Amino acid sequence: MTDSSRSVMALASLGVGLVHLAVGAGSPLFLAILLVGFGIAELGWGVALLVRGRVVLPRAALPLALAPVALWGLDITASVALGGSGMAASLPFGPMAAASALSFFLGAGLAFARRRPPAPLAASAARPGRYLLGMTLGAMLVAGLVTPALAGTNAGTAAVPHGEHGTSTLDDEPTVHSGH
Amino acid sequence: MRNSPNRLLATVFGGVYILVGLLGFAVTGGVGFIATEGNLLLGLFAVNPLHNIAHLLIGAALLIAGLSNVAAAKSVNTVVGAVYLLLGIVGFFLVGTALNILALNTADHFLHLASAIVLLGVGLAADKNTVRNTDTSARVHA
Numbered sequence: 001m002t003d004s005s006r007s008v009m010a011l012a013s014l015g016v017g018l019v020h021l022a023v024g025a026g027s028p029l030f031l032a033i034l035l036v037g038f039g040i041a042e043l044g045w046g047v048a049l050l051v052r053g054r055v056v057l058p059r060a061a062l063p064l065a066l067a068p069v070a071l072w073g074l075d076i077t078a079s080v081a082l083g084g085s086g087m088a089a090s091l092p093f094g095p096m097a098a099a100s101a102l103s104f105f106l107g108a109g110l111a112f113a114r115r116r117p118p119a120p121l122a123a124s125a126a127r128p129g130r131y132l133l134g135m136t137l138g139a140m141l142v143a144g145l146v147t148p149a150l151a152g153t154n155a156g157t158a159a160v161p162h163g164e165h166g167t168s169t170l171d172d173e174p175t176v177h178s179g180h
Numbered sequence: 181m182r183n184s185p186n187r188l189l190a191t192v193f194g195g196v197y198i199l200v201g202l203l204g205f206a207v208t209g210g211v212g213f214i215a216t217e218g219n220l221l222l223g224l225f226a227v228n229p230l231h232n233i234a235h236l237l238i239g240a241a242l243l244i245a246g247l248s249n250v251a252a253a254k255s256v257n258t259v260v261g262a263v264y265l266l267l268g269i270v271g272f273f274l275v276g277t278a279l280n281i282l283a284l285n286t287a288d289h290f291l292h293l294a295s296a297i298v299l300l301g302v303g304l305a306a307d308k309n310t311v312r313n314t315d316t317s318a319r320v321h322a
Contacts, residue, residue, distance in 0.1 A: 007305050011297050018269065025272040050304035128185040131306065135185075135298055143294035151289075155272040 003053070004131055008138035009109040010049040013065075015142040016102040017042030019149045020068060023095050026154025031075070031090055038068045055113050062114075065106040072096045098149035102142070185306040186253040187246050193295060194243025201235035250310045254303050261300025264292065 017039045024035030041064065048056040055061060072091055079089040150156050238260060245256035 003305070007301050010305070011301050014265070014297055014300070018265070021269055022272045047300075047304060050301055053305065053308070128183060128188055128306070132185050132189055132302065135301055136294075139294045139298040139301065142297060143290050147290040147293055153272070 004134035004138075005109065006049060006053065006055070006113075007131075007135055008142075009106060009113075010046040011135070011138050011142045012102045012105050012109070013042045013046030013049065015146040016068075016099050016106065017046060018146055019095050019099040019102070019153070022150050022153040022155045023091060023099070028090055031071075034071060035068070035091075038064075038071075055110065058110070058114065062107055062110045065103050065110060069100045069103050072100060092152055092154075094152040095149040098145045102145060184250045184253065184310060185302050186257050187250055189299065189302050190242045190246030190253040190257055192246075193299065194239045194241070194246050197235050197239025198243060199239075201232045201239055204232035204235060205229070250307050254307050256303075257299045258303030261296045261298070261303055264296040265300060268293075268296075 019039075020035045020042060021039035024032045024039055026032075027035060045056060045061065045064075057064075072089075075089045075091050241256050242253075242260065245252040
């Protein structure tokens with residue numbers, strides 16, 4: 001596994017961690033604890049992979065990467081079993097589908113890494129331009145999945161539009177006075 | 181500079197951020213600092229004067245670090261990427277506030293997220309040996 005592919009796996013782990021944290025922030029307490037835990041673990045694992053340049057906890061990482069997909073499957077199954085539709089599950093469909101796609105990518109990358117010897121660490125130094133291009137394309141792919149996923153979470157629906165950061169909040173005040 | 185991914189990235193991103201900041205002032209010329217919803221840069225990116233200043237400051241930090249040395253570029257790339265992602269994560273738990281900077285589906289959020297993870301990724305992963313060698317040689321000369 002090359003330096004670039006390790007780094008792209010780390011970026012995917014950061015992306016899926018962000019989605020799980022955002023979904024967890026607006027979920028019922030039990031699911032929130034699990035998803036925030038997964039999110040923190042995924043962010044930490046991604047950072048560790050970037051810093052150390054090798055897969056951290058290679059045996060535990062694969063089942064842990066796929067555990068949130070299983071959790072989402074259980075959530076949908078429980079929703080259907082209770083008489084609702086899969087779309088009425090506690091976890092939002094769009095963000096969890098995007099996160100699951102990234103989880104499967106991570107799982108595939110981890111399975112591939114188990115079967116291949118690690119490549120030398122100096123690949124980024126040998127061809128920095130090519131390495132940067134790979135990282136930028138990887139980051140754009142991850143951001144392309146993660147940005148709409150984040151927008152579909154509770155945090156996304158309540159987000160302040162970008163152009164209004166740091167602007168006056170006077171317009172947001174209620175126009176009807178409640179009276180004294 | 182050509183041999184260091186961090187210096188290359190910091191210099192290119194620094195230049196782009198400064199350009200975006202300057203172009204932003206061109207489209208927000210008649211707009212007040214705090215009384216605006218922002219105008220569109222290149223028809224896509226919402227900016228207001230506060231954003232322009234943030235873009236200029238971040239661009240200047242990246243460009244200076246990129247033109248200086250590997251250690252500075254690596255540090256600034258990592259810090260800018262990490263701070264942006266951490267602010268975004270805090271925003272998930274403080275919905276309805278201006279800290280909620282990641283969870284919107286617009287062109288500028290896509291670019292911000294992509295640039296943040298590239299900066300953090302390259303800052304943490306690349307130039308490890310170069311920085312280690314620089315530290316060691318500095319210690320030997322001291």
